[in-house]
Amino acid sequence: MSEGVEWVLHTCVNLSWVGRPVRSARLATFYDLPPAYLNKQLQSLVRAGVLTSVSGPKGGFTLARDPASISLLDVVTAIEGTDPAFRCAGILAAGPWGDKEADYAATCVISTAMRKAELAWRKELARQTIADVCASVERRAPGEPERTRRWLS
Amino acid sequence: MSEGVEWVLHTCVNLSWVGRPVRSARLATFYDLPPAYLNKQLQSLVRAGVLTSVSGPKGGFTLARDPASISLLDVVTAIEGTDPAFRCAGILAAGPWGDKEADYAATCVISTAMRKAELAWRKELARQTIADVCASVERRAPGEPERTRRWLS
Numbered sequence: 598m599s600e601g602v603e604w605v606l607h608t609c610v611n612l613s614w615v616g617r618p619v620r621s622a623r624l625a626t627f628y629d630l631p632p633a634y635l636n637k638q639l640q641s642l643v644r645a646g647v648l649t650s651v652s653g654p655k656g657g658f659t660l661a662r663d664p665a666s667i668s669l670l671d672v673v674t675a676i677e678g679t680d681p682a683f684r685c686a687g688i689l690a691a692g693p694w695g696d697k698e699a700d701y702a703a704t705c706v707i708s709t710a711m712r713k714a715e716l717a718w719r720k721e722l723a724r725q726t727i728a729d730v731c732a733s734v735e736r737r738a739p740g741e742p743e744r745t746r747r748w749l750s
Numbered sequence: 751m752s753e754g755v756e757w758v759l760h761t762c763v764n765l766s767w768v769g770r771p772v773r774s775a776r777l778a779t780f781y782d783l784p785p786a787y788l789n790k791q792l793q794s795l796v797r798a799g800v801l802t803s804v805s806g807p808k809g810g811f812t813l814a815r816d817p818a819s820i821s822l823l824d825v826v827t828a829i830e831g832t833d834p835a836f837r838c839a840g841i842l843a844a845g846p847w848g849d850k851e852a853d854y855a856a857t858c859v860i861s862t863a864m865r866k867a868e869l870a871w872r873k874e875l876a877r878q879t880i881a882d883v884c885a886s887v888e889r890r891a892p893g894e895p896e897r898t899r900r901w902l903s
Contacts, residue, residue, distance in 0.1 A: 598835045606860045607841060629844040669863055682751045682835065688760060691782040693901050706886040707759045710822055714874035721867035733859040748846050 601638040602676050604630055608639070609647065609672055609727045610734065613664040614742040615749050618649075618657035623749060638676060645675030665728035670719055672727070683711040754791040755829050757783055761792070762800065762825055762880045763887065764902060766817040767895040771802075771810035772902050780902065791829060798828030818881035823872055825880070836864040 608624050621639050625632040639658050642648040649661040660667065685708035687701035702708050734741050761777050774792050778785040792811050795801040802814040813820065838861035840854035855861050887894050 598837070600837075600839055602836060602864075603839055603841055603860065606864075610860070627845060628841040630841070669860075669867075683755060684751070684753075686753055686756055688756055688781040688783070692780060694897070706883050706890075707756065707763070710875075710878050710883065711755075711759075714822075714871045717874040718867045718871040721870040722863075725863050730859050730863065737859075744847070 598673075599638075599676055601634070602673055604628065604635055605638050605642055605676060606669065606672055606730075608635070608658075609642075609660065609664070609667065610730050611745050611749060612648070612658065612660050613727050613731050614745045616659075616746070617750075618651040618655060618659040619749050620657040624658065627749065642672065642675045645671065647671055647675055660727075663728070664731060665726050667727045668723045669725045669727075669730075670722035673722055681712065681715045683708075683715065685711070751826075752791075752829055754787070755826055757781065757788055758791050758795055758829060759822065759825055759883075761788070761811075762795075762813065762817070762820065763883050764898050765801070765811065765813050766880050766884050767898045768902050769812075769899075771804040771808060771812040773810040776902060777811065795825065795828045798824065800824055800828055813880075816881070817884060818879050820880045821876045822878045822880075822883075823875035826875055834865065834868045836861075836868065838864070 607628065611624070611627065612619060621636040622632045624630075624639070625635040639648060640650070643650050643658070643661075646661055647667055648658045650656070650658055685702040685705060687699075687705070689695050689701045689705055690697050690699060731742070760781065764777070764780065765772060774789040775785045777783075777792070778788040792801060793803070796803050796811070796814075799814055800820055801811045803809075803811055838855040838858060840852075840858070842848050842854045842858055843850050843852060884895070
């Protein structure tokens with residue numbers, strides 16, 4: 598998984614606390630990240646409808662919707678895409694009694710088992726939102742939203 | 751995930767039905783796979799204790815233990831290793847109030863959430879064994895073990 602996933606997850610949490618647009622250069626400086634590369638990842642989040650890019654002197658990136666409606670899965674798939682980690686190539690079709698027309702990705706027992714594991718992973722990431730992460734951090738460090746807002750403003 | 755994962759999962763199922771050593775070239779021909787590359791993957795399974803390599807004229811690869819005690823996770827990690835897909839680089843340490851000494855991979859809320867999803871994936875793969883896959887295939891195609899045994903012998 599790309600290291601960008603960690604960057605944008607933390608950045609979404611920070612944007613949730615700030616509540617208004619922040620330029621990508623400023624967001625990158627916060628964690629000493631390469632600005633051009635972070636900007637590219639943030640553009641992917643805009644295309645996925647997680648962030649909005651606002652132009653003008655007070656512009657930058659901001660959350661496109663309520664952090665309670667942005668799951669970790671939304672953010673991860675914005676960067677990594679929706680392709681499963683295990684891609685069934687249907688090798689059964691090349692087997693001695695393989696059917697070249699069969700959809701083994703859908704029917705093969707092994708493909709099904711691997712897909713089930715992947716679904717468990719997705720389900721767990723879909724269950725948790727950016728708002729949940731914010732709440733967990735705030736329980737541990739109540740001053741975090743305010744000092745982040747100050748630093749990034 | 752490497753395409754080798756699909757190859758070796760199917761090969762373990764076939765070896766479970768054959769019940770004695772089969773040469774890697776023969777196993778590769780079964781699905782028209784590149785023999786040298788399949789052989790490399792099978793060696794990884796030997797190192798992981800999933801297969802045994804038997805030398806001599808009746809040699810080849812065979813399951814190292816009961817297929818009911820070989821989980822899909824055993825096979826997948828033999829090929830892919832045990833590193834998690836999400837690797838926390840601890841970017842919080844570079845943040846404005848980061849602690850260079852802290853173990854953020856263990857304590858960060860985001861790292862914990864990502865690890866939880868990975869555990870759900872592992873748990874699902876650990877729950878299913880090669881014997882389970884064999885049984886599912888046999889329910890659907892009762893002749894599969896016998897014709898596979900004949901073809902590979």
